[in-house]
Amino acid sequence: MTKFTRRDVFSAAAGAAAIAALPLAGPVRAATPAAGKQAAGWYRYKIGTIEVTVATDGVARFKMAEDHVINIKKDVVNAALAEVFMEKDMMTTPYNPICLNTGSKLVVIDTGTGEANYKKSNGVGGQFITNLAASGIERAAVDTVIISHYHGDHINGLLMADNSLTYPNAEILVPAPEHKYWMDDGEMSRAEKGRIEGNFKNVRRVFNADVLKRVKTYEWGKDVIAGVTAQGTPGHTFGHTSFVIASGSDTVYVQSDVTHVPFLFVRHPDWHAFYDQDGAMAEATRRKVYDMLVADKMRVQGFHYPFPSLAHVEKVGTGYREIPVIWNPTI
Amino acid sequence: MTQLTRRKLFAGVAAAGAATALTPLMGRSALASAPAAGKQAPGFYRYKVGDYEITQLSDGARTFPIPDGFIVNLDKDKTLAAAEAAYYPKGQVTVVFNPMVINTGSKLILLDTGFGPGAFAATKGAIGQLGYNMAAAGIDPKAIDIVLLSHFHIDHAGGLRTADGGLVFPNAEIKVPAPEWAFWMDESNISRTNTYNKGHFPNPKKYFAGIESKVTRYEWGKEVAPGITSIATPGHTPGHTSFAIASGSARILAQCDVTNIPSLFLTHPDWQLMYDNDPQLAFATRRKFFDMAVAEKATVVGFHFPFPSVGHVEKAGSDYRLVPMPWNPTI
DSSP: OOOOHHHHHHHHHHHHOOOOOOOSSSSSOOOOOOOOOOOOOEEEEETEEEEEEEEEEEEEEEEEEEEEEEEHHHHHHHHHHHTTTTTEEEEEEEOEEEEEEESSSEEEEESOOOOOHHHHHSSBBBOOOHHHTTTTTTGOOOOEOOSOOOOOHHHHHGGGTTSBBBTOEEEEEEEEEHHHHHHHHHHHSOOOOTTHHHHHHHHHHHHHHHHHHHEEETTTTTTEEEEEEEOTTTTTTTTTTTEEEETTEEEEEEESSSSSHHHHHHOOOOBBBTTTTSSSHHHHHHHHHHHHHHHOOEEEETTTTTTTOOEEEETTTTTEEEEEEESSSSS | OOOOOOHHHHHHHHHHOOOOOSSSOOOOOOOOOOOOOOOOOOEEEEEEEEEEEEEEOOOEEEEEEEETTTTTSOHHHHHHHHHHHHOOTEEEEEEEEEEEEEEEEEEEEEEEEOSOHHHHHHHSSBBHHHHHHHHHTOOOOOGGGGGSSSSOHHHHGGGGGGGGBSSSSOOOEEEEEHHHHHHOOOOOGGGOOOOOHHHHHHHHHHTTTTTTTGEEEOOOOOOOOOOOOEETTTTTTTTTTTEEEEEEEEEEEEEEEESSSSSIIIOTTTBBTTTSSSSSHHHHHHHHHHHHHHHTTTTEETTTSSSOOOEEEETTEEEEEEEOOOOOOOO
């Protein structure tokens, strides 16, 4: 049998003897042009009677900063990227909001980076409403938007590029501690310059008068809507919130940003992403959440997991490993 | 912070309080609840290999009770436990089917056919989805120039024919591995089949009856279509073939059925799946193929890998593990 070496494979290719082709009947047809377009990024599954549509907002690709993981040297992070066959020094961050159909309501959880980013990134990010529409859900039909925390990739999609409401008919449910923190002028005045200060400004830009009219706050440990319970998972931000979605005996944990990309931060829960406002608190939260997910064999839906972002979690050494749920070609 | 136990979580659900409104919502008419879509996204996914555009297509999935002897050299109890540990429903396993289309710029090539339209009707769309997903991807079956077959099992070649015997790809040349053809077309070889393949033995003659003139037999280690080289990977069937697909400096390996469900068989290359006609040879082939894939850090496509079926293979102890390629929301 053929030897399995590159050399052989390529020498075979190079020296390819033409295989005697039988003539085809009929006229010669023109070559089919390449499509050049990706499939619309949406995926459906059920939690009991709740229908979940994951619609990707796309990704951001950028050169990784020296302090992308603030407590780990960049060459160690690069080694972790190499383990998952990813390019050195580069970070690709996926954004994956979801939409629930509870039977009585259409509910979006987190909004992605918004239409303005779709334009700015030439369609690499900001895809959420496009993919949601491809799945048959129009933004005007959304009844409720639930926000996990106030980072731009989760809230910017509340607004269209012209600053009109993306979800003109929706109420907007936000975590009370998160809203209190970012809308507090005293906190803003004490914020460290740079990213945190910038986030305060962005929150105030997004939460304009039109948005604020629709905002209601929710508390941790309570139902945000029937079937969706808010759970405080602070650290990433102080009011960062995750959700348990339950219907019948079925549950899924919507972790929001308990971890950022799983191939770094699920594998290494002690790594502190520079996005985490309080790294130690975020790590403690991460371990509690992931120990629970492992113990309960609960599926997790992760905003920054690769699309469609649904996985089981296993304990491996001192960290964890995400096991993507296999794509179900029917629902 | 909130204790992260299920008990607390669910106590939270029970004690649900209403969200506190910051400001009342503007008089918004109640929207009718949107009906559940009940429909999965079409199963196609695109990526480039050099100048070639590849479309991974789902032919669907089959979930079934694990039969006796599913893994020939493993006790049923252990087999059931392994499947459960891989998150399959108790007592069951899911096999997925993923053909692919390669657009070389000059030729449109389908690699394996799935089960075909007859199976689609018979299973109410569980399998035989290729035609549906090709249509969603904008690929006309009449535009397929070459159907390249890896081997003659029904999930790979059955889709040549419609339920009434018509040709699904009427303008395509059909390229088959010469040793596969020699094996299945010779009646005396039925004595060299295991139980599963004995039952399958009459099928290939049915697919090819009357269209022998469209069939070209190819040898191993040759360029069988532009940039596509056949690699001998016998064992699963006597003529089972894998492919290297190369364009420019980019190259991927299509393993076809060197292994099946990666979470069971890539992690246990010594386990003998009931469909492997020569289990010892299949095992030797697996080792060689995956050692090559690991050494080259090759991108590997697997017909039975979860959709979209593209990833890398890493060495895990003496065995292997699939590292799925993250979904790229643009091409």
